[in-house]
Amino acid sequence: MRTCQANLSCGRHKCGERCCPGEKKAAERQAASRRKNRQPGDSVVEAEHICIRTCGRPLKCGSHNCQQMCHRGPCASCPEAIFHEISCNCGRTVLQPPQPCGTHAPECRFNCPRRPACGHPPVEHNCHMDDISCPKCPFLVDKWCACGKEKLHSQPCHLQAGHCGRPCGKTLKCGLHKCRKLCHRPGECEDSASSSQTCGQACGKAKLFCDHACQNPCHGQTPCNESAPCAAKATIACPCGQRQQEVKCLASSSNPTPSRPELKCDDECLRLERNRRLAAALNIDPASHTNDHVPYSDITLRLFKENLAWAEAQEREFRVLAKSPEEQRLRFKPMPSHQRQFLHALAEDYGLESKSEDVEPYRYVVIWKGAKFVSAPSKTLAQCLKIREAQAAEAAAAAAAASSRAPTPPPAIAVVEPFNAFLLVSPRFGLTIEDVEAAIRPDLASQSGLSFTTSFLPSDEVLIRATAHYSSFLTPTAVEQALQNMKPRLEGTVKRQDIAGNILLCHVDANEQVSRREDISRSDAAAGWSAVAGRAATPAKKEELAAASSGGGSGKRVLLGLRKKKVETPAKSWTAQLDGDVEC
Template sequence: MRQAEKRAIERVASKRRNKNSSSSNDEFEAEHICIRTCGRELKCGKHRCQQMCHRGPCPSCLEAIFEEISCNCGRTVLQPPQPCGTRAPECRFDCTRPRPCGHPQVAHNCHPDDLACPKCPFLVEKGCICGKKTLKNQPCWFEEPRCGLVCGKKLKCGTHSCNKLCHRPGACEDEGISGSHCQQLCGKTRSCGHLDTERCHAPYPCKEDKPCQAKTFVTCECQHRKQEVKCSATKIEPSPQRPLLKCDDECLRLQRNARLASALNIDPQTHTNDHVPYSDTTLKLYRENPQWAHIYEREFRVFAEDRAEKRLRFKPMKAHQRAFIHSLAEDFGLDSESSDPEPHRHVCLFKTPRFVSSPMKTLAQCAKICASQDSSTQQATIANDATAIPYNALLLTNPQFGLTVEELDAALRKEYAAHPTVKFHTSFLPSDEVVLKGSGTWTSQTLEASLTALKSTLQHTVRRLKLAENVFLCSVDDSLNVLRREGGQAQREGGWSAVVGRSTGRIRMPRDR
C-alpha cells in the first residue's frame, strides 16, 4: 500500500514538473503536496477522515453501526446495519413526555430532545410578580403575570413611593441609581406655601435658594382687581415686595353700592321663602356629593364671617370638585382662581367689593325647595297634557231606554252626511252612555273641528227625537275609555271602575241590546 502511494505521488510530482518546465514563466514555484492524513472530524461526530490531506469537504463516514436506532418513545426503530451518523427516525406516534406542571400533554408527534414540547395552554391562578394579587385565568406557561397596579413601595429616600407598575422585587425606580437615589420631584411645602419643584433631596430640608416659580396674585386695595405674577419667594426673603394694583372706576362703583346697601339696611331675609340664591350648576354639583359639599360650604361661611381674612386657599382637589368651588364662590359674591399644575392644582378665594354677606339659605334648604318646585311643575305638566288631548268623539248621556245602534245611526244619518270625510262608529259604554267615535283620513285638529261643528246640529236632533239627554265632545282611546270630556277633567279610569263610580248615584234597569 505504501509503495502504491509513493508511485502515485511521484507521478503527480512528475506531471507538475513537466508542466512547470514547459511554461515560459520560470518565476512560479512548484505546488506543495501534503502527504499527511486529513484527520478532520466527519459529520457523524464520532470518527475522523483517514484520507490524505485534500481540499473541500470530507466524504461521508464509511463506518457502520450495528445497533438499533430508535425515536425518543422507542416505537419507531431502524434495524442495523446503518451508516454512521444516521439520525433517529421521524415518529408518527404522539409524544409521551410528562409535563412538569402535571397537566395533560397537548397532542403532538414524538420529537427529539433538542425540540421543546408545545406550551401548556391550561388556565390557572398565579400570583403576580410583585406579590400583591392573585390573578385568575392565566396561561400555565406564563412565568411573569402582572397585575398592572402601581408598586407604591417606599423608596430609599423615605419620602416618595415607587410609581412603576407591577414589577419584580428589587426593580423599583431608584434601584441602580448612584448618588441621589430618588429622581422624583420634592413636593414639600416651601415657606411661601407653594410646592418645591426641585429633585428629591431627602432627608435634607429644602434649600429654597432659588426664587419660587409658582403663580400667585397681586390685587388692588379693595381686592377687586388682580393680576397673576410669579411668587419669587426665597428662604432669605419669604415675602418679597410686590407692587399693588390701583383701583379703577369699577372698584369705586362697587364700593358705593356696598355703602348704599349698608345705609339702606338691606336684609336678605326679605326674599320670599321659595327664593333660591344659588345657580343651577351649584345645586347640580351639590346633589352629586352632598356630604362633601356641606363641608366646604361651612368653610365658605366661616371665611365670609371673618372680616379680617381676605384670602382663603384650599388644598389640591380634582377638577369636578374645583368646579363646585368656583360655582359656589360666584354665588357668594367671591372671586376665585385656580393655581399650580396637576396633581397639585388648588383654588384660592378672594373677597372683593362684590361680596356683601353669605346667603341666608343653605344648599340643603335650597335643594329641598327645588325638589318641591320640580314636583309641582311635573304635576302641572301632567294636567296640561290631559287637557291638551284633542277631541275625537261625541258622547251621548242618558240615552233612551231600549235604544239600539241601528236606530241611532238611522236617526242621525242626515247629520252624518254633512261631514262625508268622517265615519262614525257607535258604541254603548258600561256607564250607560253612547260614544260616537270618528275615523278617517284626517288630522286630529281637523277631526276636532268637524266634531265641534257637528255637535250643535246633533244636539238639536237628539233632543228633538228624545234619543238622549245631552251631547258632549270627548276623547276616547282604542278601548273606548273616556280620557277627556267637554266641561270636565280627564278621566283616567275606565271599564268597570267607571261603572261602579256612576252606579252609586242611581240605579237603572238593564237594557236589552
Template sequence: MALNPSIFELCHRGPCGSCREAIFDEISCNCGRTVLQPPLPCGTQPPPCRFDCERSKACGHPQVPHNCHQDTEDCPRCPFLTVKPCMCGKNLLKNQQCWLTDVRCGEICGKKLKCGAHKCRKPCHKSGECEDAGRSCQQPCGKEKSCGHPCSDPCHSPYPCKEDKPCQHKIFITCDCQHIRQEAKCNATRDNEGNSTKSLKCDDECARLERNRRLALALNIDPETHKDDHIPYSSETLNMFLQNVPWAQTQEREFRVFASSPEEKRLRSKPMPPTQRAFLHSLAEDFGFDSESMDPEPHRHVALFKSPRFVTAPMKTLAECARIRHSQRAATANSAAVSEKKVKPSNVIGEPYNGFLLTNAKFGLTIEELRSAIRPALAATPSVQFDISFQPDESVVLKATPSAAVPSERDLEATLQSLKPGVSAAVKAQALGSIQLCRLDGSLNVLRRESDSASNGGWSQVAAKAAAPRMAIRQPVVQAKNAYTVLGAGKVQLGKKKEKKKEKLREESVVDDWEAAESAEEEREKVAGSVGSGDEMGGGRAGSVGSAAASGEEKEKNNGEAPVEAEEAA
C-alpha cells in the first residue's frame, strides 16, 4: 500500500497541499450521462452536465427546465398556482404558488384563550401560536363592575374584579329636568357609588322651560312644531361642522361643559392642525368666548377665555342648526322648483313616511326601554316591525320593516298614521320624548319629517289673506293750448316725419351704375348754379315781396288777437 507523501512533509504554515495520488474510478454527474474517465487526481469533483435535470417533484407538477446538478443543490421552486388551506384552517385560498408552505387568510383567529373569557385577536396563524402562548392573557378584563362600567384591569379570570380603585370612566351629571349637563368621572368603588347618584340643581332657565312645557301641554301644543328657526351659529361654523361631525360634536360638548361651570375661566385644547383650530375659533366666537392660538407647531393649540360678552351657551346644538338650515334650503329649492314647473302645492305629493322620529329623548334612554314602552301599542299590527337606531343629534329613529301583508309604501304610511296616536301616547306617558312621522333612507338619515311639511294651501289660505287695496287710476293732466300753437306743432311734426321718410328711402336706394349717377349729379349741380345766379339778380324784389307777406301775416295775427285783448281789458 502506497502512502501519501504529504504525510511525511515537515511542519509548515498554511494548509497542506493537494493529494498527489491518482484515482482510477469513473466520476459522473447525477444523471450519469456526463462521465470523467480515469486516471484522475484525488479529490476531483463531478463534472457539470449540460442535460436537463430529471428529478421528480413531490407535488407532482412538471419539472422546471434546468441543468443537471448534484444533490447538494436544490431544484428551482415550483411556480404553478394551486389551492392551499390557510394556516388557521378556516379558508381555502386560490392562486397560491405551489412552493408556499405558510399561507395566511388574514382573518382574526377568534379562538378562546386559556382564560376562558377572551378570544385570540391575532390574524391567521398556526395552531398553538395564539397570543397567550407561553404567557397569561394580557387583554383588559372587560367584565361589568357594580357601577355598570367595564373593568379596565388586565385579565384576572377566573377571579372577580377587585373594584378597590375609583372607576375612571366619564359620565354626565344632569339636573332633574336634564337640561344642565356636566361631565365627571364615575369614581365608584365596591363600597361607594361615586358620582353616579349625584345630580345638579336646576336654574332659572330650567324653570322657564318647565313652565313653557306645562303651558304647551295645557294648550295641547306640540313644542317640537313651534320651535323657531333661528340659527345662533355662523355659516362658517356650520360648514366646518359638517366636514367632521363626530369630532366637532366632541368639541362642542367640551365647550358646553366649560360654559356651564362658573369656576372654570380658561380652557386649553389639544395640539391640532390649522383647520381644526379654525373651527374652534369660529365656535368660540359664536359662544362669546375669547380664543387665542398658542405655541409653535407642532404643539400649537387653542386657549379659550370667558369674556364679558359671554352669557350662556346657545340653546340649540350644531346638529339641530345644521338640520334647520338643510330644511330651509330644501324648502327654498322646492319652492323654486314648484314655481318653475308652475305646479300647485296642493297637487304635489311627497315620498310616503316609513318610520317614526323620537325627539327630546330622555337622558340615558336605551333601545330596550323604548321597545318595551311601545310594544303594547304595536301589538295590534304584528305585520310591521321597527329597527331602532340613535342619531348624532341625540334623536331616535324607528324605521318600519313591513312584511308581505303591506304591499306598498302608501299602505305602510297609512298603517303608521293609524299607529301614531297609540305610540305617541305610550311615549308621552313615560316621558321618553315626542313622536312624529318621518321619511328615512337606507342609511337611516332623516329626509323629511312631519313637522317640516308645509300646509296644503287651498281656499283657507286665500281666505286668510287680506284683499289687495285698489290702486287709484291716475288721470292724465291735459293742459290747455292755443289753437294756433297746436296746428303749428302738428305741421312741424308732419314735416319732420316726411324728412325722416325721405332720408330712409335715400339710404335704402342702391345705385346700379355709379358712373352714370355721378355724371347726373354733376349736371344737376350746374343747373342749380345757373338758377342760383338768377335768384341773386332778383333778390331785392323777392325780399320786398317776402317783407310784404310778413307784414300781412303780422296784420292778420294782430287782427285775430285784438278781440281777445279787448275782452281781457273788459
C-alpha cells in the first residue's frame, strides 16, 4: 500500500497515511508551487493535510512550550504571567506583578554594592546581575613577574601575573639545553609536555668526524647519528691561503674524509707573493708598513660620507664581485640618481664598467668586469676617509702654525665694480616696459656702441642694462663713463614724463642681481632742510631779477651801488615759509 508523503499545512510534518484521498491534490499543489504560477485560491491546503498536532516548540520566555496547533512561522509570546516581584540584584529597583512570563530584571540606576577582592576602592558603576562581572581594578601596584626574576612596577592590579620579557634559562630535561621561552610560570618550560628526556631544540653537539654542530633534533645524551653526509659548509683554500671557497662538508661515518675540489693560486696570489718577496728584500714589515695613498676619487669619498651605512653595504657587494672569478656581472635594484652616481664613481675607482638602464623610477645600475679590471683596491672607503680627515687636520695645524709665524698681511683693497646699468626707482603705477622704451629711446640712441635691455626686478624697480657691442671694444670703465654722461639727460626725461621717482647707476651680474648701486646719500641730504630753506629764499631772488630786467628794457641807467629800500612786510610763520614741506 502506498504511503502519502505530502507536506502538511505546518510545513514541518508529512501526511504518512496509506491510500490518502488528498494525495493527488497535494501533488498538484506542490507542482504548482514549484512552477511559481500559483493562483490565490491554489494556496489553500486540502482538508486531509491540515496538521492538528500541538506545536510544542519552546517559547521566548524559556520556561514554557507553545500549546497552539502546529503552525508555520514563529510562535507567539508566552501567554503565562508572573505573579511575584522582579527586582534587580541590590533590590532597590522592583517591578510589581503581574508581569509577562520571561520579563528580565530591571536596569538599576544605583551603584553596585560589591567590593573588589583586592581591597582597593571600587570603580563606580550601576548595579548589575551576578552573570556580569564588575569593571577591572585600575590601580597600579608592584608585582613580581611570572618567572620571579624581576619585580615590576606600575602594573595594573587586575593582571594575574606580569612578564619581564627575559628568557627562562632553566636547564631542560635533556641536560644540554636551556629553556628559550620568555618569562613564564614554573612548570611551563619547553619540555613540559614531553615525557622523554629530550627537548625540541637542535642537538648542537660537535660531530665526531667533521667537528660541525649536529643539526638533528635533541636526542639527549646518546651519540649523534652521523650516517648521513654532513650538510654544513666547509672552507677550502689555495696553497698560499689567499683564495678561499665554501663547499659542502659531506663527511659521514661511512666517508670520514670526502674528496673536495682543489683550489689553485691565481694572478692575484702571484702578485702578493712578489710583493712579499720584495718587502723581505727591502726589509719592510708589511704588517706595520702603511702609506697615505687614497685610491678613490674625491666625489666617491664625498658620496660615501653622506650615507655611510648604505655605501658600506654596496662596497661589500663590489668586493664580493671583484674577489669571485666566476662572477662577471652585478645588477642593482632601482634607486635614486644620487645613489646611482655613487655606484658609477665606485665602479670607476675599481676599474669596472657600469651603465644605467630603464627609465625613472625603475632606473637601475649594472656593473661588469671589463678589460681594465685587475683587482679591488687594498683599502676600504672607511680607511681612506680616515686618511683624508687626518691629512686635513695636519694641513689645518700647519696652516695655523704658519699664520702665527708669518707677519700680518695688509688689508685687501676692495675692488669696486663699474656701473653697467640704470635703475628706475619708484616707477609710476601701471608703467610697462613699452612705455619706458618709448620715452627714453631718443636719449639712448646717442650711444651707438651700446645696446640696452629693459626688465622689471622682483623689487618692482626697472632695470635698463647696457651691453657693449663686440665691434665697439669698450672696456667696463668706458661703459661706466658713457652711462655717467647719459644720466643727466635721462634724468630730465624721467622727471619730465613722470616715469619714476629717480634714476640711479648700478652694477648687475649675469643673473640680474644688483650688487652695487649709486650712493645718493649726499643728494638725499641736500634734499632735506637745506632744500626747504632754499625754496623759501627763491621768490626773493626772482623779484630782484625781474626788477633788474625791467629797468634795463626801459633805457634808464641803473645806478650801481644803490639799493632799493626794502618794504617791510609782516613776518610769516615758519610753517608758511616751508610751503607745506615739513619733514619729521
